[in-house]
Amino acid sequence: MLYFNCDYTEGCHPNILRRLEETNLMQTVGYGEDEICASARQKIKAACGREDVDVHFLVGGTQANATVIASLLRPHQGALCPATGHINVHETGAVEATGHKVLPLPASPDGKITAGAVERAVLAQKNDGAFEHIVQPKLVYLSQPTENGGLYSLAELRDIRAVCEKYGLFLFVDGARLGYALAAPKNDVTLADLCDLTDVFYIGGTKVGALFGEAVVFANRAAGEDFRYHIKQRGGMLAKGRLLGIQFDELFTDGLYTAIAKKAVTQALAIAETCKAAGFPLLAESPTNQQFPILPDAALERLAEKYVYSYWARVDGTHSAVRLCTSWATTDENAAALCADLRALGEAFAEPR
Amino acid sequence: MLYFNCDYTEGCHPNILRRLEETNLMQTVGYGEDEICASARQKIKAACGREDVDVHFLVGGTQANATVIASLLRPHQGALCPATGHINVHETGAVEATGHKVLPLPASPDGKITAGAVERAVLAQKNDGAFEHIVQPKLVYLSQPTENGGLYSLAELRDIRAVCEKYGLFLFVDGARLGYALAAPKNDVTLADLCDLTDVFYIGGTKVGALFGEAVVFANRAAGEDFRYHIKQRGGMLAKGRLLGIQFDELFTDGLYTAIAKKAVTQALAIAETCKAAGFPLLAESPTNQQFPILPDAALERLAEKYVYSYWARVDGTHSAVRLCTSWATTDENAAALCADLRALGEAFAEPR
């Protein structure tokens, strides 16, 4: 079986494995205070073009989301979030478990929210006669790229940031797949932009070449004060913290992080084109490594004989959307095989339009 | 000004005041373990026709909701609730502050959910490929009557109960205004029915004759084990617990609770009829003490010169819905004055339909 169901089906980039071996019996202090972590932090700062940010390494995305959000909010405050956002739908209530309500906003088909929607939500609470009886929106959470493959443009992020500043909200960007955004041909948002526009964001490693790990970047340093306490309290402080340092140090050497992501995006866009050409429309356009084609259920059954995909949503009585992901580890051979089979399915299941 | 904005603008029924005076210098033990509380519990059990339930007194509704829900759920579980439910919109995230996600379901215009919606939500989680990444629905919360004046019929509650039993969910009914449901001409759900159909519900005192207080009835006694610890932990254990006992003991003497509610409902239904006759449609039909007429904004401005109402929702560019409540304390004189003024407004703002 070939796995296109998600972007974490393999291990890590060989450079990381090599470095793990090289450093294996080296002795270092724990908890991320070693020199490899220091080097990795420095490389990330360089990639951001900013010395005045704080970088922390956490093990996973759900952990990073809950830890960051809980560290920023007071008890009566909540996190605005696209209704399709990961914290709202796929983290078993991790944010609520820290005591905060997730405040869902309407999301576009590709998983985005608008500055206008944020402002309307803020004003609705502020102007309500019973405003103190309603959770106070204090943070905007969004993912770049989104869980549905969407990409915010620089202009869109600037608009959202402007609303955040107007009303004193934090802006937090979940970058679990950030590499695939940075590498997308359509993308115009750089790491430096994220530093300028957000209070905090993270650079996902788990899905982009690492075994695991997310690099949280506090552009708003004051907001990140004491963050290491929060990491420890939420169970995210790795004893052998250097493991995270090693991975990000390698990923941020010679542009490896975006290079491997670029290849995956190229493959994904080819798959998208193939789907469309084969008569399988996309649930929404995605310029990144996740594609969501709609196929007849019978075609999906056939596809499942050779490929693993993620079932995404029922579209009508006989069609469903599925998720097909590429990753840094997807081989051109496998991507080509998938495209060929999609073309064949397109012919076999041709439908009058 | 005459207040019709809510049902807690006055103090308490005179019988309660009298009893407070009579007992004022009596010495009793604290925390609800006195003989007056015991008597009140007994009267409530009698009104329910059930000896095998446990009754606890709490100070307020938000406190009762969060305390009950937190006592019943394990950390990964959430509470299904109409999107318009009080715990979802007007309790400053009190349930989330105990660590649990509120899971909103589509609500009817009068604020109700259906057994079908509950079942669909349960199955959607259960059958999701990533089900462990999604909060597990474990409790259904609904209000009788609803926040929007709606009333569940016995048949509707039975259907919801059946789904709860099928999937092992708790059913919790918020009865902050329960008196006005019990007293509604259309109502066919008794206290005994609530004991049969729910795991736990409460009988609201604050809005129905008391100074404050809600009587929580655990029909499912096992579910209520150790509930007094939870009351204490959530700050709801009144030192002079007898104050709650006194109030419910009076309200449940000679049917006072439903008698005073009946009068309020009669007044509210007259207001509703008046609105409709005056050309002001209702946002939704309400058989209880809250009415939600839609008036031209200009008419509302006029109304505000003499009456306090709750602004509810903008309906279109020139019309809004407002809430008009009666309560046990509303005088017939004031209710009649409001009706007369609504009729006059109807004539002044007559609109071609």
Added chain:
Amino acid sequence: MLYFNCDYTEGCHPNILRRLEETNLMQTVGYGEDEICASARQKIKAACGREDVDVHFLVGGTQANATVIASLLRPHQGALCPATGHINVHETGAVEATGHKVLPLPASPDGKITAGAVERAVLAQKNDGAFEHIVQPKLVYLSQPTENGGLYSLAELRDIRAVCEKYGLFLFVDGARLGYALAAPKNDVTLADLCDLTDVFYIGGTKVGALFGEAVVFANRAAGEDFRYHIKQRGGMLAKGRLLGIQFDELFTDGLYTAIAKKAVTQALAIAETCKAAGFPLLAESPTNQQFPILPDAALERLAEKYVYSYWARVDGTHSAVRLCTSWATTDENAAALCADLRALGEAFAEPR
């Protein structure tokens, strides 16, 4: 039976009952935004000699403690507290339920902590090699008077405040029995001092003349920002908020609050003297309304035939300490009866010393 077990066995001061009656059918807005609450707030500010403080009314002490503490701390911070402090031992983990560790400090026999103990605890965490793995002390909680009848002097409070300022800690004083401190002959700490020395404290009503209620005073207004959200979220916002206003408005009219407390303290000090004269030593000296004499168990058995006391602690195989409280409601007649019976017991159980 005569109750000396605690200071909340009766209802409220007659002035409050009278005012409840007078205002009963008056219509007001809810949630403490009415004119009676405004008046009560103003009188409390006047009693404090400070216009620049914020006053909020909550229903009970456990609620006030958890709500204040949770509103002030970030997730990784904890509350320093005497080991015998109410939040540490008698609130069913209400503070921990908001996510914060209570950090117990050694307490004196009369329930006090010292500035030195606070400083040592702060430095121990700060200077630990693994400081981020240890809860950060951020708030000092203490009670005036203490749970064991002790009283902080102005000098002691100033020392504690100095340490708090040195290390950026909040100082929060639980005044559940504050009246009995203010009225104690030995006391040299005024309401104005508490405004100067604390960030926040509360004036207990439940135990000093009210049916229920605590007036939280934020001397540090910035720290109290958005506090009404917290009150609502923790279930402490009374719908008929004026009930709290009425009580504090009466208690702070013509010095009623301290006048009624003074009488109780005078009675308590007479009981203390009687105990000592009768050969029953005190567990610790208490200048307030709670006394903790040590009696032979056989004497206690005899005492229990006519009086209710609180069992406090076993002292040795044949002696126990008990708590005897007076309150604003204790009659001189009952206090005299108790003294007479203690004298008689002293003779009956005279022990060679």
Added chain:
Amino acid sequence: MLYFNCDYTEGCHPNILRRLEETNLMQTVGYGEDEICASARQKIKAACGREDVDVHFLVGGTQANATVIASLLRPHQGALCPATGHINVHETGAVEATGHKVLPLPASPDGKITAGAVERAVLAQKNDGAFEHIVQPKLVYLSQPTENGGLYSLAELRDIRAVCEKYGLFLFVDGARLGYALAAPKNDVTLADLCDLTDVFYIGGTKVGALFGEAVVFANRAAGEDFRYHIKQRGGMLAKGRLLGIQFDELFTDGLYTAIAKKAVTQALAIAETCKAAGFPLLAESPTNQQFPILPDAALERLAEKYVYSYWARVDGTHSAVRLCTSWATTDENAAALCADLRALGEAFAEPR
């Protein structure tokens, strides 16, 4: 510098690295549902001699502790724990952050509690007149070996278990260093015993040969129901779950786990003997891989020129206790060097006794 400060200064056992390489580009499903995790679970069950247990893999110890405890307790319940226990002192209040009070019990110098202390704590709460105002003890947490190097005997654990059963408490054993207990010559507690005596325990990987990872074993399967939800909610569900499977699969092949631990314990016991012979007494006897000798401060200064140790506690004005750890990775060469230098220090700092 040679590191003896803790047991997580190196990477992992070479077998694990080799397996990471072999499997690196293999495609598997995520979240621990792959075949390698299945194999590792099976090997752990075999090592326990029990098929009827459930095994889950988590990333770290603090995470495992908080996740297990939060999954087992209801809100009003707390965890009994030695005062020196890791959850009480070194997890930044992670347990409290889930809402539960940690209830410290007096610990022996080597970090253990007794069945008697557990029973006394349970009875003190149960028999208190205000028992509902006190957190209900519901779980006993202890570490094998303890944070101070102590080891529970089978008899001691049986006694504690008997008390747990008598009062309906869960028993949870933190085995962050379990390998070093299993490998200690004095040890008489097997994995099978832990399955018999606890509800849940974990087998620490981070400190015993793995890069990271703890294998949580639910001997009480009912108590572990839905545990995967909790893992996800608390941020502990690794996307590439197989990384944990790989590590435990290797550690539980051919007895590797205990073999590598045995070597470390042998080295540690030699260090202990050397200390004592050199005139440096131990804070407490430890039969495991952590040793806590007391040295003159001047000697420690000298030691620090070549070795990294953990400062543990001041003993008197001129002496301190330090922690010296060995681990699976400690070379015989380094251990011998340390012993030689300790002997030399013993001579240089010989003190009249």
